[in-house]
Amino acid sequence: MVDCIIIGSGVAGISAALTLQANRKSFLIFGSASLSEKIEKAEKIHNYPGLSDISGKDFATALQTQLKTAEIEIKEEKVAGVYALKEGFALLTQGGEQYQSRTVILACGVESIKQIEGEERFVGRGVSYCATCDGFLYKGKTIAVVCTTKRLEHEIGYLADFAEKVYLIPMYKNVEIDRENVTIIRKMPTKIEGNTRVENLVFAAPPADNIPKDLPVNGVFMLRESVSPAVLVGGLETENGHVIVKRDMSTNLVGCYAAGDCTGRPYQYAKAVGEGNIAAHAVSEFLK
């Protein structure tokens, strides 16, 4: 059991990791070794103290170098969920691995893409965030896949192996999926409908000539870079999609902290860095 598990490798997660290391705490950090997509995409960062007008790419490189020097390795396994145990937490990966920790710091960022109406209602009843966890459930069935980033494109192929028919709604350019049973739709759905389970993916208007406005599907996969914190951690209190935190970054769950964009605006590097630092110090205090 480690002292802390950090979920997210944006600047908030990295800030927390560096500070936990300085405080000699054991930890694991889950995320992408290429760090947050948001960092790389930033054109110029004007207001990060110490790095004058740095490009997002250079900032990402500086952070990667710093992690390498500090010998901090990012675990690239995707997190399926975090569960509070009698003491501490268990983290399950989408690959089925389990890790345990005394505390958790959520630094999972915020999706700029809004949830679709009905999405939360049908989680576990046709709505899934994890191809490798739930893909086999849809063998021979019809599914829709909303994919927000090219990075997750490989998961679509995985789903197409099981499902008979896949309607893909990609939110990125240069789609490279070429499978007979995959139909690409370039319109966003407005809601998910059904009685006890998902039955239809609904569009404002027919999204293509031979695709109806109410598209019958057995399941909807939402493939996003980050899962909403409330979905990730059961019982976590949120407001408008943001984790509710106190000044020390503690959440309503004892031992669970949050930092960075997932706690709300401003969505800024400096703010995320500060919150990661505070959360790591609060964890160190808590472990006493």
Add this chain to the structure above:
Amino acid sequence: MVDCIIIGSGVAGISAALTLQANRKSFLIFGSASLSEKIEKAEKIHNYPGLSDISGKDFATALQTQLKTAEIEIKEEKVAGVYALKEGFALLTQGGEQYQSRTVILACGVESIKQIEGEERFVGRGVSYCATCDGFLYKGKTIAVVCTTKRLEHEIGYLADFAEKVYLIPMYKNVEIDRENVTIIRKMPTKIEGNTRVENLVFAAPPADNIPKDLPVNGVFMLRESVSPAVLVGGLETENGHVIVKRDMSTNLVGCYAAGDCTGRPYQYAKAVGEGNIAAHAVSEFLK
């Protein structure tokens, strides 16, 4: 009238300034052009994201370069006090200048030196933080001067011009004051005593052969790099010397925000940078 006055040129103040500039707000920043003494003194900073194992000196240089590039100039006038007006705030400098602003961000840091017992009780009744403001009041009198930093040594000379007798308690090395009416004491006093005004500076034991344990003085000057926020801004709510802030860095005074060490632990660059950023965004929101 400017949109905001920032008090303090440590990383919290600089972070706030860079973000206010990005948000196109007008502002003044008061502090030391050589920035915070604390930054320079840091041997190695291990946990500031983006700058791997940087020395305090190099960090200070990077910040100075960044301010220069951004054309942000630090006003070196010492702040005597901040007063809430019907709308906005007035700032008075120790030199008697007045500035007005719609909002204030306190980023004045925290003194590692504790207050002396009785200090707060006698503020304005024998205890002063400002040589140029109150020095003339002690013409021909006996005063004690507690000076925490070499940077303020010139103020001692100024006081020695007025007072008949100065007992200097320096908290730094290489004292270069050579005046007939100045006696150096190398012990810290334990308290300030008196009835309605300061009467004695009290030591645990006689601090020198011919200096009594209860030293009669008419006034005590506390020359510190930073003044306690509660002394600086009347009516500001503090707890254990720290400004009480909400998640958006707002204080109990409308339009007055605080960031960095003055809001409490952890005393860390990353935390200060984050809070400066949040405060600047809150100010921008407030000005709408």
